[in-house]
Amino acid sequence: MPDGVSSNAVSPLTAERLSIAGVDLEVVRRGAGRPVLLLHGLQNIQPDARFLDLLGRHAEIIAPSHPGFGSSSRPADFETVYDLVHLYLALLDSLPHEKVTVIGLSFGGWLAAEIAANSRRLDRLVLVDPLGIKVSDRETPDILDVFNTSPAEVRRRMWHDPARWAPDYDTISDEDLVVRARNWEALCLYGWHPYMYNPQLKRWLGAIKAPTLVVWGASDGLVTPAYGRAYADLIPGARFELIAGAGHHPEIEQAETFAETVARFLAR
Amino acid sequence: MDAWWQCEVPYPYVPQEILDATDSVRASLPSKYCDPKIAADLFEQVIDEFLLCDDLGMNVLAIEHHAGINSLLASNPMLLGILARQTRQVRILTLGTLISLRQDPVRVAEEYATADVISRGRLEIGFVKSGGSEMASANANPINNVERYWEAIDLITKALSHHDGPFSWEGKHYTHRHVNIWPRPWQQPHPRMWSATGDPDTAAEVGRRGLVHVLVLRGPEGTRRAYAAHRKARAEAGLPKVTTDNFAYAAFVYVGDTDEEGLRVGSKLLWFLHTSLKSAPQYSRFLPGSIEPHLAPQVYRSAPRPGATILSANQNAARLTSISVEGAQAQGILFAGNPDTVYRQIMEFYDQVGGFGHLTLIGRSGYMTHAESEKGIRLFANEVLPRLRAIKPVTVD
Numbered sequence: 001m002p003d004g005v006s007s008n009a010v011s012p013l014t015a016e017r018l019s020i021a022g023v024d025l026e027v028v029r030r031g032a033g034r035p036v037l038l039l040h041g042l043q044n045i046q047p048d049a050r051f052l053d054l055l056g057r058h059a060e061i062i063a064p065s066h067p068g069f070g071s072s073s074r075p076a077d078f079e080t081v082y083d084l085v086h087l088y089l090a091l092l093d094s095l096p097h098e099k100v101t102v103i104g105l106s107f108g109g110w111l112a113a114e115i116a117a118n119s120r121r122l123d124r125l126v127l128v129d130p131l132g133i134k135v136s137d138r139e140t141p142d143i144l145d146v147f148n149t150s151p152a153e154v155r156r157r158m159w160h161d162p163a164r165w166a167p168d169y170d171t172i173s174d175e176d177l178v179v180r181a182r183n184w185e186a187l188c189l190y191g192w193h194p195y196m197y198n199p200q201l202k203r204w205l206g207a208i209k210a211p212t213l214v215v216w217g218a219s220d221g222l223v224t225p226a227y228g229r230a231y232a233d234l235i236p237g238a239r240f241e242l243i244a245g246a247g248h249h250p251e252i253e254q255a256e257t258f259a260e261t262v263a264r265f266l267a268r
Numbered sequence: 269m270d271a272w273w274q275c276e277v278p279y280p281y282v283p284q285e286i287l288d289a290t291d292s293v294r295a296s297l298p299s300k301y302c303d304p305k306i307a308a309d310l311f312e313q314v315i316d317e318f319l320l321c322d323d324l325g326m327n328v329l330a331i332e333h334h335a336g337i338n339s340l341l342a343s344n345p346m347l348l349g350i351l352a353r354q355t356r357q358v359r360i361l362t363l364g365t366l367i368s369l370r371q372d373p374v375r376v377a378e379e380y381a382t383a384d385v386i387s388r389g390r391l392e393i394g395f396v397k398s399g400g401s402e403m404a405s406a407n408a409n410p411i412n413n414v415e416r417y418w419e420a421i422d423l424i425t426k427a428l429s430h431h432d433g434p435f436s437w438e439g440k441h442y443t444h445r446h447v448n449i450w451p452r453p454w455q456q457p458h459p460r461m462w463s464a465t466g467d468p469d470t471a472a473e474v475g476r477r478g479l480v481h482v483l484v485l486r487g488p489e490g491t492r493r494a495y496a497a498h499r500k501a502r503a504e505a506g507l508p509k510v511t512t513d514n515f516a517y518a519a520f521v522y523v524g525d526t527d528e529e530g531l532r533v534g535s536k537l538l539w540f541l542h543t544s545l546k547s548a549p550q551y552s553r554f555l556p557g558s559i560e561p562h563l564a565p566q567v568y569r570s571a572p573r574p575g576a577t578i579l580s581a582n583q584n585a586a587r588l589t590s591i592s593v594e595g596a597q598a599q600g601i602l603f604a605g606n607p608d609t610v611y612r613q614i615m616e617f618y619d620q621v622g623g624f625g626h627l628t629l630i631g632r633s634g635y636m637t638h639a640e641s642e643k644g645i646r647l648f649a650n651e652v653l654p655r656l657r658a659i660k661p662v663t664v665d
Contacts, residue, residue: 077440079412147556148404150291151549174565181564185411188556192409 015047015071018064021090024073028063031056034123034266035097038063039088041106041129041249042146043183044070051251054259058266059101064091066108068186070179079189081198085114092121099123101266102210105251106222107131107191113208113235114201122210126262127231129220129248131196133205135230143196144222147188157221160247205234212238213265217246217253239265269512269618269625269656272361273321273645274329275314275632276339278544281306287337292548294336295401307340313638315350317631320642322355324649329361329628332396334369334405338544345379352387360387363394363464363482363628367420368413369406374437374444376420377427381453389454394462394482395421397470399558400585401551411557414470416441421461423447429457462516466494472501475510482516482628485541485588487599488620491517495622499664511661516626517617520602520633523647527605531593533644534604538596539634541588552585607651614656625661 015026028045030052036059038045044065045052055061066084068074088111092100101124104112109130116125135142146154155166169177212235216228225242232240241261246253282293282301290297318328330347333339341347344365351360362383365376384391397417403410419439426435427447434448453459462480465471474481475498483491495515502510522534552558553567588601596602600617603610614627629648632641 147410148295148550151554169568170570177564177568178561181559181561181568184554185556185561188409189411192411193407 015065018091020064020094021087023067023075023078023087025067026065026071028052028061028065030061030063031059033057033059034101035059035095036061036101036103037088037092037095039102039104039108039111040065040069041108042187043180044072049252049255051255051259054255055262058259058263062095066111066186066190068189069183074186081111081114081190084111084190085118088115089119092119101126103262104128104130106248107187107196110196110198110201113205114198116208116210116212117201117204120209124266125208125210125212125235126215126265127212128215128251128258129217129223129228130214130231131191131223132198133202133231133234134194134197134199135202135227141195142223142227145195146222147192154222158248160217160219160245160253165249165253202234205231206236208235208238211265211268213262214238214240215250215258215261216240216242217248217250218242218244219247222248269627269659270327271648271653271656272327272329272359272516272626272628273318273631273648274331274363274628275317275641276331276333276540276630277310277314277341278540278633279307279310279337279340280539280543280634282337287543287546290546292401292551293544293546294338295334295404295551296548297336299335302340310340313641314632315347315354317638317641317645318351319354320645321649322358324646325358326645326649326653327359327361328355329363329394331363332366334366334402336401336544338540345376345383348379348383348391349386352383352391355387355390357390359390359392361392361394361462361628363462364396366398366402366406367395367424368398368416369402369408370420372444373420373423373442374427374447374449377424378449380424380459381428381449381451384453384455384459385451387454389459391453391455391459392462392480393424393459394464394480396464400555401547403555404551410555412441413557418473421463425458425461428453428459464518466490468493468497471495471497474498475501476505476507478502478507478510478514480514480516480626482518482626484518484628485520485601486517487601488617491600492621495624495664509663509665511625511663512623513625513661515621515624516628517600517621517624518628518630519600519617520596520604521610521614521627521629521631521648522602522604522636522644523607523610523652524604524644525606525647527609530605530609533636533640534602535593536636536640537602537604537630537633538591538593540630541591541596541601543634545585545589547585607647610648611652611655614652618659622664623662627656 015028018025018027028047045063065072102112103126105128109127110132155162159165214232216225232238243250250258332344334342419441434446437444463474464482471494481498520537524530603613
């Protein structure tokens with residue numbers, strides 16, 4: 001059993017607030033057990049996401065919305081992945097636990113990889129369809145440019161089953177659309193240039209000491225499984241697992257398989 | 269009132285079925301559809317039209333747009349250099365290099381100082397915020413675009429006006445540790461500056477800075493609101509009142525011998541709205557930062573809900589793509605007819621918005637021919653411009 005567990009028996013569907021380094025963050029918490037910092041991707045975590053409940057059976061999940069995402073504030077001039085990495089290193093230091101597992105999804109996977117290369121406090125690292133590195137040659141983009149590609153094409157490449165899972169802007173609530181506009185703006189600010197990667201990160205992935213699992217949606221057309229395998233190969237000892245029937249969001253499209261895969265890795 | 273003639277050098281000669289099939293005539297339309305021989309003919313004709321303006325004493329204006337059928341003027345300083353040398357008497361307004369897309373504003377200052385010297389002090393420098401598909405074309409982050417805009421203006425202004433050896437600039441978006449440009453501009457401390465913008469926040473800053481404020485195809489309400497925001501910001505900052513000389517308006521203008529001719533040829537200008545604005549959703553309503561997030565419910569849905577307030581430039585563009593000739597005239601977007609009619613339309617608009625000191629004419633677009641364009645220029649310069657010149661700047665409250 002993991003140490004330093006702070007139990008959170010209630011599973012509120014509303015988010016809490018957390019202040020780190022003077023930044024006011026929205027945080028979704030779920031479950032009890034080993035502490036897990038969950039860093040979201042292109043969108044903030046929905047409190048009613050199925051995978052949260054499933055993972056919460058194995059761990060205490062702490063899922064902040066990045067500054068500028070969801071209802072988290074973004075201080076003036078807080079504009080770079082450098083800022084985000086330092087914010088989450090400070091968050092890790094603020095936790096009572098000696099060791100913390102970090103799970104990063106997509107854009108949050110980039111942050112998680114940066115943090116793992118910088119911190120000795122990681123128990124385990126799980127990267128889910130992460131962005132953050134450049135693999136192919138200079139004329140072959142690795143990461144679909146979501147800002148310069150038609151929304152229909154992004155939708156098609158993001159999901160294994162878009163008809164079932166892609167959000168429909170004509171039917172979701174006004175509140176959700178406002179949050180999505182905020183998320184879109186923040187993502188663009190942090191990730192526009194170089195587009196969704198740090199040219200230096202590849203060199204430092206080899207410094208990651210924590211046992212690492214790289215999980216990939218087999219149908220991901222935003223960043224392909226081939227990119228994922230290259231990513232995993234750069235992290236010493238990393239395991240790579242494909243999840244069938246999922247695109248860029250295996251945690252949403254195959255919540256059960258995803259949670260089982262992660263739980264199995266955490267139990268090793 | 270002064271008048272400034274411009275042509276954006278549009279390229280309409282792409283087969284209609286290609287234009288219908290593409291989701292965007294800007295940023296992503298392959299350049300194989302641009303025949304360089306046709307482009308060369310267009311440039312030759314349009315530069316001749318600029319030189320005709322010079323002969324007739326009408327000022328000229330050079331714009332910049334990137335990667336689309338709406339304009340081949342991707343490089344404003346190139347045209348500016350030609351105009352600086354080839355014209356002999358009129359003033360030349362650059363409106364302008366899209367500065368928030370350029371990596372180094374100091375280089376832009378060098379280009380402008382050079383054009384001012386070549387033209388022996390006939391340059392005026394206008395700034396345009398850019399946006400939409402230009403962000404993709406220039407690899408420019410749409411977030412913070414306005415911050416870059418003002419910082420670039422500050423740096424260009426200092427580079428033009430500081431003549432005592434190198435200075436250092438370590439700003440948020442631009443760093444240049446050793447700025448010392450040669451030549452310095454002919455006009456001291458620097459050429460007069462303009463800014464094109466419609467939204468209230470930027471309009472207020474344009475007012476505080478005392479720049480000439482130009483509104484492009486905004487119609488009476490939007491134009492009046494922007495001018496008012498300009499004046500209000502000055503009053504609030506305790507700055508002196510300005511005259512109509514601080515305000516400019518850009519519209520499609522064509523003068524014929526008769527109303528019938530003016531309207532028939534002038535309506536060709538609306539090609540710009542009907543055909544050349546088509547822009548894919550990722551370059552328009554889904555472009556990050558192009559709307560305040562609270563407006564997303566109106567903009568992101570395929571059909572806005574009833575009662576939605578239309579605010580953004582993107583929404584304005586969407587409205588313009590389907591405007592009729594009558595609608596364009598009623599909205600002060602198109603002034604067309606015989607000389608008397610065009611003068612009357614301009615002055616009606618002048619009265620509606622509280623006056624302006626500069627009319628910038630979008631004078632050739634779409635399939636308008638070289639001959640038609642030259643005829644319109646002659647009639648405007650000979651029959652309308654003298655009457656506009658009689659309207660002197662007045663202070664406005």
